[in-house]
Amino acid sequence: MNGINPLIIAPILLPPFTAAIMLWLGEKHRPLKGWLNLASTLLGLLISLVLFVWVQQTGSSGSFGVYLPGNWQAPYGIVLVVDHLSALMMVLTGIIACCALLFALARWHGAGSSFHALFQIQLMGLYGAFLTADLFNLFVFFEVLLAASYGLMLHGSGRARVSAGLHYIAINLLASSLFLIGAALIYGVTGTLNLADLALKIPHVPEADLGLLHAGAAILAVAFLAKAGIWPLNFWLVPAYSAASAPVAALFAIMTKVGIYTILRLWTLLFSAQAGASALFGGDWLIYGGMVTLLIAAVSLIAAQRLERMASLSILVSAGILIAAIGFAQPSLTSGALFYLISSTLALSAMFLLSELIERSRSANEIALEDDVDLLPRTVQSLNPPPGSNLDDEQKVVVGQMIPRTMAFLGLSFIVCALLIIGLPPLSGFIGKLTLLSALLNPLGLDVAQDEAVRGNSWALISLLIFSGLAALLAFSRIGIQRFWTPAERPSPALRSLECLPIVILLSLSIALTFKAEPLLRYTRDTAAALHDPQQYILSVMAARPVPNPSTAQEAQP
């Protein structure tokens, strides 16, 4: 146990160290910085994997790695904790970061300065946010993550990015202010910022202060929900994500999940079922907010015309599903939601990379990036086919056309990606949705006789889940037909192998998830069980003892 603990801080220390070397190298040596970045990101992934394996080894749900960076005991100093949930999110971050970086190395990293340093700082913020167990420290890591994301969002410059970036920064600064107000209110009531200590103190808050505590928690939740993309706080998300360059958007696919992670972590710790008067505070808000987000995103998905926009809206769809599923506070549902989170994040990230390659084949003058203004669908081109194209069955000379290899690759990847996002069998998106549906229909588990009837809002979520799948199916089949089946004289895009590799990795991981769903589902079941019974977490954090000072240790020994 003690051997692994210093490794917990490594994912946070490694990226700033790499970023410092890159800044020192300056504007030159771009290939060198690229490979350095890749090596560092891979090392980060490796450390995450070691932690991931480690949390599973020591018992089914009771393993927590606790590290005290300041060597102060728990409620006084900052604590870093790795548990099932953090380890899972870190591995996911590492995988997506590697793939986004590989894609960027082909072309995009040359589009502006300091891409690699910003990328590393973004990773530091992400890893830090997943590891920390202190409310104010969480704020600091959020700011690190956001500061880097502002730079990355503007990478490549251009009018669309700058004006979407302006909104993105303004809304996030506002959300940060709300975060601080919420954290200050909670500190004012409870006198602590340590998450485990908060979980211990909240059941004993006097009744007169409960209103203030709940107001603080609600303000804090608004800040996280704005990042997670709940309606009506998500208007910034679609323009920002569709304007960002492809590798950055792929990395941002994990950013809304940070908001969802924080809600899951804070809500299950602070307002667990054991929290007395504040038990499960605000659960209904999560359920209804998630469902409204899901509905609106699914309807907008049908109306979307561009692939990037559709990918961004799919992020909102998955955010809605996750928020609503978390709100039920039901371990089996949380476990399904975590599986769905992994599968959808991998697929969406691949979709962002893929959409850039697909849209590249359409000539640049066709639709400019800003031209998203007229939202009404255009009539489908094939209704009035261009002269010379041969669509009629009666005509004899139908020339057999060779499908270019690149188009075949893009088409197949698009189909796999779309299947994953829609949640059609046989891929892992389907398994994720199936687990969610089965948990909603059998709240007590499959093998237990169901006494209580399925609740009304479960039925609502079930129908919305199915409706969102239908909406995504409609939207993706239409855009697939438009992009791949319409006859048009256009050169097939030139692809580099570095650009195809990350897509292949992401999609084959998703396919591997289909076959290895059982072990992962077991893992998410353990995670959900540990989340909904936070005693073990609190005990581990509170039991962590600082390392003794070497001089006092020597005195104690003889």
Added chain:
Amino acid sequence: MEEVIAIAIGVLAASGVWLILRPRTFQVVMGLCLLSYSVNLFIFSMGSLFIGREPIIKDGVPQNLLHYTDPLPQALVLTAIVISFAMTALFLVLLLASRGLTGTDHVDGREPRQ
């Protein structure tokens, strides 16, 4: 003293929110600044307000809570000030970039249709 601080926070926050809802980017920057001031004062006042009390243990002062004030909110405010200052500076750079690229200082990057 509580009343004065509360009114000051309220006025700052209200002006900040009003300015954020204005259509020009510079007004939004000023609004975000005012809002972050009010948030900083708010965090500070959460550690309860006293005059002339030490935040850190000092020789000669009896070591009980009656003679000391909470040092943690002060440390938090310091962090929050630095972060919000840096973010505002970044926002200003973007404001200038947006002005240069779009030729207008409207937050949407184009003038509303008349």
